[in-house]
Amino acid sequence: MAETGKTYSEILDEIRNRVDILDVVQSRVVLKKRGANYWGCCPFHNEKTPSFSVNPQKGIFKCFGCGEGGDAISFLMKINNQSFGDVIKDLAQQFNIELPHTYGNSKQYAEEKDKIKDLLNKSCEYYHDNLYSLPEAKGALEYLEKRGITKDIIDEYKLGYSPKGYSELQNKFKSLFTPQIFEKAGLTVKTEKGDNVDRFRHRIMIPIRDEAGSVIAFGARAIESGQNPKYLNSPDTVLYNKSRILYGINVAKEKMIQDDYVVIMEGYFDVISAQAAGLKNVVASCGTALTVDHVRLIAKYSKSRKIYLAFDTDAAGLKATQRSTDVIKEAFSGLGNLKIYDRTYSGLNEDKYTCEIRVVAPFDSKDPDEYIREYGIEEYKKYIKKAPLLLDFELEQILKDYNPDFSPTDKLAMVKKIMPLIEEIPNNIVQNEYIKLVAERINVDENAFIREINRSASLQNIINKDFTGIVTKSSNICEKAQKNLLSLFLLCGNDTDMMYLSESIKNVKFIDKNLIIIREAIDKISCQINNDVDKLIQSLYVQFAEDNELKDIITDLIYIADSFRNLSDKDFKTVVQENIVRIQQYQSNCEKKEFSSKYKKLSDDDVESMQIQMQLREKIKNKQKFGD
Ligand SMILES: [Zn+2]
Numbered sequence: 340m341a342e343t344g345k346t347y348s349e350i351l352d353e354i355r356n357r358v359d360i361l362d363v364v365q366s367r368v369v370l371k372k373r374g375a376n377y378w379g380c381c382p383f384h385n386e387k388t389p390s391f392s393v394n395p396q397k398g399i400f401k402c403f404g405c406g407e408g409g410d411a412i413s414f415l416m417k418i419n420n421q422s423f424g425d426v427i428k429d430l431a432q433q434f435n436i437e438l439p440h441t442y443g444n445s446k447q448y449a450e451e452k453d454k455i456k457d458l459l460n461k462s463c464e465y466y467h468d469n470l471y472s473l474p475e476a477k478g479a480l481e482y483l484e485k486r487g488i489t490k491d492i493i494d495e496y497k498l499g500y501s502p503k504g505y506s507e508l509q510n511k512f513k514s515l516f517t518p519q520i521f522e523k524a525g526l527t528v529k530t531e532k533g534d535n536v537d538r539f540r541h542r543i544m545i546p547i548r549d550e551a552g553s554v555i556a557f558g559a560r561a562i563e564s565g566q567n568p569k570y571l572n573s574p575d576t577v578l579y580n581k582s583r584i585l586y587g588i589n590v591a592k593e594k595m596i597q598d599d600y601v602v603i604m605e606g607y608f609d610v611i612s613a614q615a616a617g618l619k620n621v622v623a624s625c626g627t628a629l630t631v632d633h634v635r636l637i638a639k640y641s642k643s644r645k646i647y648l649a650f651d652t653d654a655a656g657l658k659a660t661q662r663s664t665d666v667i668k669e670a671f672s673g674l675g676n677l678k679i680y681d682r683t684y685s686g687l688n689e690d691k692y693t694c695e696i697r698v699v700a701p702f703d704s705k706d707p708d709e710y711i712r713e714y715g716i717e718e719y720k721k722y723i724k725k726a727p728l729l730l731d732f733e734l735e736q737i738l739k740d741y742n743p744d745f746s747p748t749d750k751l752a753m754v755k756k757i758m759p760l761i762e763e764i765p766n767n768i769v770q771n772e773y774i775k776l777v778a779e780r781i782n783v784d785e786n787a788f789i790r791e792i793n794r795s796a797s798l799q800n801i802i803n804k805d806f807t808g809i810v811t812k813s814s815n816i817c818e819k820a821q822k823n824l825l826s827l828f829l830l831c832g833n834d835t836d837m838m839y840l841s842e843s844i845k846n847v848k849f850i851d852k853n854l855i856i857i858r859e860a861i862d863k864i865s866c867q868i869n870n871d872v873d874k875l876i877q878s879l880y881v882q883f884a885e886d887n888e889l890k891d892i893i894t895d896l897i898y899i900a901d902s903f904r905n906l907s908d909k910d911f912k913t914v915v916q917e918n919i920v921r922i923q924q925y926q927s928n929c930e931k932k933e934f935s936s937k938y939k940k941l942s943d944d945d946v947e948s949m950q951i952q953m954q955l956r957e958k959i960k961n962k963q964k965f966g967d
Contacts, residue, residue, distance in 0.1 A: 347439055354430050360398045360411040362639075367418055369638040371674055371693070373897070379674070382418060383407045387672050390894040403894045452577055455524045458516050459554045459578070462526060465511055466499025466544040466557075476500040478562045479543045486608055487712045492615045499544035501559065505536040525556060525573040542571065545586075545607045547579070547625055552589040555579040558607050558625055570606075572626040582630040585622040585637070586610055592640050594619035600645035601637050602699065602723065603629065605659065609649075609708045616716035618723075621649075629663040634670035644671070644694035647726055651706045657736075660698055664729060667696055676765055678728060698732040699723055733760055734777065741781050750783055754791055767917060817925035820918040821854045822892075826899035827915065828861050829872055836911060837870055843915050847922055853892055 345353075361377065364370065370377035370393060381391035384405035391402045401408035407417065415426045428449045431438050470476050470493065479500045483493060492498075501508070509521060518535055521527040527535040542559035549555045556573035573579055585591075587610040595601050602621045604610055613621040624633055638644050648663055650656040668677065671693045678695040701710045701722060711719050727735065737756050745753070757777055764770040778785040824847075827840055841862075849855045860882055861875065868874045876897060883889040903914060 350431070350436060350438060351427065353436060354427060354434065355398075355410070355412070357434050358411045358430055359395075360393055360400065360414070361395050363411045363414055364393050364400055365635075365639040367632070367635060369635050369644075369670060369674060378894075380672070381405060381407065386891075388891075388895040389674060390891050392894075404891045451520070451523070454516060454520050455576065455578060456553060456555075458512065458520055458524050458526070459556075461512060461515070462508060462524075462557075463497055463499065463544075463546045463554045465508065466501055467494075467497045468499075469502060470498065470500040473500060473502060475503055475541070482543060482560075482562060486612075486708070488608070488611065488615075492611060495615070496611055497546050497554075498611075499546075501537065501539035501542050501544050503541045505540065508537045508539075509535065523576060525576045525579070538573075539571065541566070545611075547573070547584065547586055548589045549578070549584060550588050550592060553578075555584070556581075556625070558586070560607075570626055581625050581627050583632045583636065584625060585633055586625045587614060587622040588636065590614050591620045591622050595637070595640035596642075599641050599643055600647060601641050602647040602649050603637075603663065604649045604707050605651055605656065606706075606708075609706060612708045612711050613716070613719075616711055618711075618716055618720060628659070629666050631666055631670045634667050638670070638694075645697070646694060647697045647699050647723055649699040649707050649723075652700045656700075656706075660700075664696060667694065696729040697726040698729060699726045700732065730760060730764070730773075734773075738777070738780055743782070745781070750781055751791075753781055754783065754788060758791070768913075817922050818851055818854070820921035820925075821849050821851055821858075822896060822899055823903075823918045824915065824922075825854060825858055825861065826896040827903060827911075828865065829876060829896055829900040830903055834870060836908075837865070839912065840915060841865075843919060847919050848926070850922070850925070853889055857889065857892060857896070 361370070368379040368382050368391065370379040371389070375394065375396065377393040377395070378389045379391050380386050380389050381402040381404050383402060384407075386404050390404040391400065393400045398410055399408065400414055409417075412423070412426055412430075415421065416423060419426070421429075425448060428438065432449065470479060483498065488498070508526060509518075518527070521535065526538055528538045530536055539557060539559045541562060543562060545558040545560065546554045547556040547558055556576070556579035558573075559571045561567070561569050561571075572581065575581060586607055591601065591614070598620055600620060602613070602618070604613065604621055604623045606623055607625075610621050610623045622637070624630070637646060646667060648660050650659045650663075671677075674693040676693060699707070699722060705713065707719065710722075734757065737753065741753060761770060761773055761777070764773060774788050775785055778788045824840070824844055828837070849858055857879070860879060864875055864878045868878065876893070879893050880890065883893065906914060
């Protein structure tokens with residue numbers, strides 16, 4: 340404890356010095372480093388592209404979107420909806436700094452929190468002792484033994500047993516804690532009659548710990564087969580928020596930093612078995628599906644965000660995998676692409692990816708716990724090393740049903756299932772690689788496959804299809820493509836690239852009005868500054884200082900530019916061309932939509948209808964020319 344002789348402002352200074360803005364922000368926002376600053380999506384307003392920046396040197400954060408900004412303490416106040424006093428009190432406790440006794444009304448709040456912590460700790464010890472001392476705990480011990488949980492593990496994880504009676508826990512500690520504290524700790528529930536009874540009865544108790552290792556809640560497993568639910572968890576309390584805490588994080592965090600990956604499993608016992616066997620960087624969500632906040636917590640420890648999903652391989656597990664994947668993508672949305680390709684390809688450098696998802700799904704449908712018990716942890720680790728990337732896994736789920744006796748119709752059906760996955764691949768070269776792989780695997784002609792992908796653009800489809808969906812979808816792609824091109828201006832450090840870029844897009848029409856404004860500004864400023872990118876960025880910020888929307892876009896462009904850093908000459912040109920094609924495709928889709936709606940309104944013998952049909956044929960020919 341700090342000596343009490345310090346003044347309040349000295350203590351505040353000390354707290355301010357010790358609190359780390361990156362640490363504070365990263366527990367709630369996924370950040371990516373760019374130059375001296377870190378960038379992410381703002382937690383205070385809804386955005387998909389990052390305009391929220393943290394400057395660790397200055398200890399400040401600033402959102403270029405909503406204007407929110409300040410130091411670590413104001414971040415905590417805002418995000419936790421806490422008063423200045425309560426934030427200080429929490430930080431003081433965290434750093435083990437003693438506050439003067441006169442310090443504000445938050446004293447009561449902090450004291451209550453301490454009491455709750457104390458009760459949870461004592462309950463944890465009590466449950467643990469019960470396991471060995473109570474005869475009625477026999478079933479619990481037998482269950483643990485059956486799952487291969489040894490006494491050493493039981494002691495290390497302080498697993499326990501809650502007795503059958505309705506007020507055993509309360510009787511044990513009622514001289515030390517008020518009924519309110521029991522309730523606030525989530526250890527009692529009110530019956531309809533209004534009595535407080537112990538929440539956990541005749542269950543195996545699994546203490547849930549925070550990042551620092553303090554007990555903040557319990558998960559409790561049923562022992563008898565008729566007991567419902569199978570797992571009962573503490574409710575959310577002042578200490579515990581189940582959508583933010585991951586089971587096992589206190590043990591996993593150091594290894595997550597070291598090995599730069601995390602394995603997410605389904606249940607408490609999966610985590611306990613794996614960690615006890617030596618695979619430490621394993622976590623699970625506690626009785627809830629994975630949330631965006633969980634993913635942020637992971638990103639705080641795994642810098643390159645390598646996430647291995649190791650759920651059960653049954654139908655429910657596959658669903659959980661799918662759901663978690665969506666959550667992970669949401670958490671990282673706007674920060675860049677998912678890693679989708681394992682083979683080395685010069686144009687795709689590693690740090691371009693925002694995260695990497697792999698699926699650990701052992702072949703013979705065992706959950707991780709079973710697998711580890713049967714084959715040992717070393718086998719499981721080997722399995723993890725070979726775990727496929729998400730896309731490969733998803734493809735395999737479809738391709739595994741292939742058999743050489745497939746008729747052409749069967750193959751076509753399979754190709755149709757695969758197409759949505761292939762179409763989602765953002766990079767054309769990678770997309771072609773996948774087409775090649777799949778075509779070979781199910782023994783279809785590669786070109787036939789490509790034609791099948793193009794078929795959706797056939798004349799018949801164009802006339803019969805409602806284009807609105809396609810246009811909306813490609814509108815996002817088109818906007819992204821315009822941004823990609825503009826971002827390249829913020830990257831070019833040399834005349835050759837700059838010339839190539841300006842020349843290439845000279846005749847490309849932009850669609851988004853804000854992007855047109857920025858493009859004009861870049862054109863104008865570029866002439867005056869002689870390819871000094873920093874100056875260009877500064878001038879843009881100054882020019883649009885009053886316009887938040889445009890400022891946001893510029894921040895976005897700076898960010899996007901970063902993902903294109905270190906491209907070779909050849910790849911730079913590929914990126915330029917790819918994005919131009921995307922814009923042109925969108926424009927041609929829009930025209931087709933217009934044509935097709937006009938065409939629908941006309942009768943067949945109409946002369947105008949014939950003309951439109953001719954124009955359509957022309958469009959399609961052109962489209963095929965640039966390889967859509
Ligand atoms: Zn904001």
